[in-house]
Amino acid sequence: MFGDIFNAQFVASSIRVAIPLALAGLGGVFSERSGVINIGLEGMILSGAFAAVAFTNFTQNPWAGVLGAILVGILLGLIHAVTCITFKANQIVSGVAINLFSSGITVFFSWLLFGETQIMVKSNLPIWGLPLPNIGEGSTFVRNIIVMFAHYSPLVYLTIVIFILAHLIIFKTPFGLRLRSVGEYPQAADTMGVNIVKMRYMAVMTSGALAGLAGSFLSLEQAHFFVKEMSGGRGFIALAAMIFGKWTPFGTAGAALLFGFGEALAMRLQGVLAIPVQFIHMVPYLLAIFVLVSAIGRATPMAAVGIPYEKEIG
């Protein structure tokens, strides 16, 4: 029975669930590391999902869709940045406004451009086959995993590359050092000549780009269509993953995988145990609450997060 549940199919489905969470969560990492709370990830995912389908169907090229999703994400990130950094408005309210805006505008354009609210993707991303290493006498389980990996969407590989890059950027470059200082103790960074405003703008726009990319994975790869409200709370679960992952790229990825496992396991168990399907649907959200509560005290957010930066003039 163990083999029935934990097979390569299971791993694939966990990864599929995890990827949008991980990408959006990484977006949250960038934003919060600079000191800005981004509750608007949900709306950015949704808008990215729509943009991906819209651009794909108009150009018959799925890569245009991916690019479009990223651009739309950056745009929403810019709005959030202007509202929170330049206008010093309440960051949670701004994020909620972006979510509201995205809900409306995606369906609005859906009707306008396509005349309906569920839009099928007309041109799919290719499946990239990696050359298989010769494993020979490996276990079937391992072999199956490698086979699955050899046939993943390019976005999966892109995600892996992005995470490695993110880790290097945040922890090994001057940009990353300054980013981290701005979120923890902007006054100190200021006395060292770091441009607080510029860092925060870049961080928030990056978070938009990543959330947009997450959305494109959702609509182009996972569902192969766009339907309204398809982000389904992922933007918030991603925040929980970010917190559980202690605001690091690899930690967030791990937490996202945890959510992926949890959801995949719940789906598997539904066949085995007699739990009504609606309770299975609750699992990701219950898991997120559990994660948040358990992270209290263990994972400390950036000291200056959520506080607009005011230069202290005597």
Add this chain to the structure above:
Amino acid sequence: MPEIALEMKNITKRFPLVVANDKVNFTVYEGEIHALVGENGAGKSTLMSILYGLYQADSGQIFINREKVSIANPNVAINLKIGMVHQHFMLVPPLTVTENIILGMEPKKNNIFIDMENATKRVEELSKSMGFKIDPKAKIENISVGIQQRVEIIKVLYRGAEILVMDEPTAVLTPQEVEELFEILRSLKKQGKTIIFITHKLNEVKDLSDRVTVMRRGKVVGVKNTKDTNQEEIASMMVGRKVIFDIKKNPLNLRQTTLKVEKLKALNNKGLPAVKDNSFEIKEGEILGFAGVEGNGQTELVEVITGLRPASSGKIFLYDQDITNYSPRSIREDKIAHIPEDRRQRGIISNYTVAENLILGSHYRSPFNKGLALNFTAINNHANNLIKDFDIRPSDKDNFLKSLSGGNQQKVIVARELYGEPKLLIAAQPTRGLDVGSIEFVHQQILNERDKGKAILLISADLEEILSLSDRIAVIYEGEIVDILDPKKTDEKEIGLLMTGSTANKKLSKTK
């Protein structure tokens, strides 16, 4: 004739309520250690902030090595080879020593990545030249304050500073760490660096400096060669001799013991001991004044007595009742009133009106609260009465508190706390930031309560205030009560010395 490294001429800087620097002239020679001393609010930090480009002076000029300069921001100061070690360290706690030192000026590898090896090597070199070892990979939040300060010094040297400004460097150090710091500073002096250090601890001035400039209330009152002067002379220049308030106190009329604190211990927000084994008593009709530099445990002591902080051990008795670790509401119900040190964050709700603030703490009881509704007639009458009695201006009870001046805000707090005839009044820094009129008023209120037979615990960093009001004076230093003195038999100089850690010259008689 030594070269002049720095000259600040005729510097004037005004803030909304005070003139922080009033035509200040400040000269420092190359290669000397120069002490800049004065009490809280004398203007020393402001002057140095102007030097470092954090503020701009309203008028005056700055010359570095005889060349006139204009310092618009810290980057300019850094380029002029001025380095500042702030009193509150500008270090990012979760980052490492090396990361903090290189922030903003990171050495690069392949033009993309930080060259950590190079950076680490440089940090080790600099610290070795200072004569100490430092772990470049340690996180700031895990190292002691003394070592954090060394990181700040290296940070400044890393950017090539020739003039170092140190703002109250020993405020947070143990005596052992102070000695080590002095060795480092002497070693820097040998390397030709110029050092300015701001302090109010006079024994350090004697031990370390070549010359000393004394400021008081924004003006320079004296510049001396250290070997030509002594601590008493410097102290009297710092503190001055005039007594502003001619307070007439009625004779003491003591009765029962109101407050008894036994071996009280408590931790501060960082989990370190802040209140160390405090024991004392206050009787009815008596003012016990705690003299001490801010940050020596007074804040935590008050918070423990008023229920805002847990005691880690020890007991507190009100008359014979054990009130240790009671909730703030119970403490209030037991008639302990608290004029808080942090007026803005604790004492008032700035978005509430005068009337609403005046009932804070008794809002749930009659006559202000009647079952399901607040009794606005009672609330308004109460407010109008208190406004009249305490001359709160403007006199409209519906004004939001944030529009009142500091003095009037304090009047609101005093009026509120004294209403209901408390048995014990705790007044923490009650006249900080107030104008003369308000100060007189608050003092009068405190004395009235004393005459009515209330017990009063007064905390203040203002020595004149402590001396004129207290019946007994407890001097607090680093969480401990160093001594309890009779105000009639001591003076500012002796208290000042005890407050600042000096244990010499304890020639005056003591009382328990």
Add this chain to the structure above:
Amino acid sequence: MKSIKKFDYFTLLEKITPLIAVVLALLVGAIVIILIGEDPVFVYKTLFSNAIGNRDGWGNVLFRATPLIFTGLTVAFAFRCGLFNIGGEGQMYIGTFLAAWVGFTFTNLPAFILIPLCILSAAAGGALWAAVPGILKAKTGVHEVIVTIMMNWIAASLTFFLVLKFKAPATEAMIAAGVKQMIPHTSEIAEAARLPRLYTIFKFLNIDFPAYNQVNMSFLIAVGVAILAYYILWKTNLGYEIRAVGYSPLAAEYGGISVAKNIVLAMVISGAFAGLVGTNEVMGYKYRWRPEIFTGLGFNGIAVALLGKNHPLGVVLAAILFGILNYGGSIVNIFTAGRIPRELIMVLQAVIVIFVVISDEVVKRLIRQRRKIL
């Protein structure tokens, strides 16, 4: 410094920033309409004249405003304690379902017992659902924004499960029509649990009003609850403490107020408001519970609260404005044969929120500068 009184020129200016935001948003909307290729004057004229130009329009507007008053109060009340209750949607689901369940289960009770019982159940359901994030925040400090949103999704699943459990059987008419995939819904609630339409009151007062209009007593309940919220916040000890915690938890603690207790109470009361949406949808309109009833109402509550400056009166006015936009928007959609989607209104509402937030800050800064000069 000039005194800041409760009513002076500057505080008045601060209060009309919502109007500025709405006007700006309508301008943006006009631009979008032009870009689509329609005439904004025609669109806005149609929208407003149909929504508020006749009694039927007003009825529809108030019907749509009612749930927004409730969810707006939810956000506004919690915000007064410094809390972000974004869980109105879930609290609404639970409270509404509970009201429906009481309504179709206790069919033997007379109206004067059943109606109040249903109303209380609606409030209780929402209150209970909001108590969870409230207690978590008070005891552990975990941020209520994410928890309340997670609870929304959990509530959606839970109520869907319950609907299936209490599913009304297919009627013969449906089977005859070959309806295979039926959106599950519960049985109808008892006659005794239904709230009368406002038409009946108008008829009693001899005022001409269309009988088919859905606006019902729930609107009056909503207004009543708004008055209650105002009363609690500004006339009671509880409200004094809640607002004190919202303005300054440190000062509140110093004043003997229990911050934890008030956080929980504020969440619970605000959740009760959300639950009361059930009085409009279930008790006053469809008389049964269906999952599709709610479309983003919880989030619209946020927009209404912001626009209404978190004050019960403002919430009522903002809810009516949104009701006008909602109803007017659907009319415009019909009049332009679908060329202008109804979702334009959703976009407008979000733009309003962004403008409210920005104009708030801009006006605050202007006032601060002018006060310094005076």
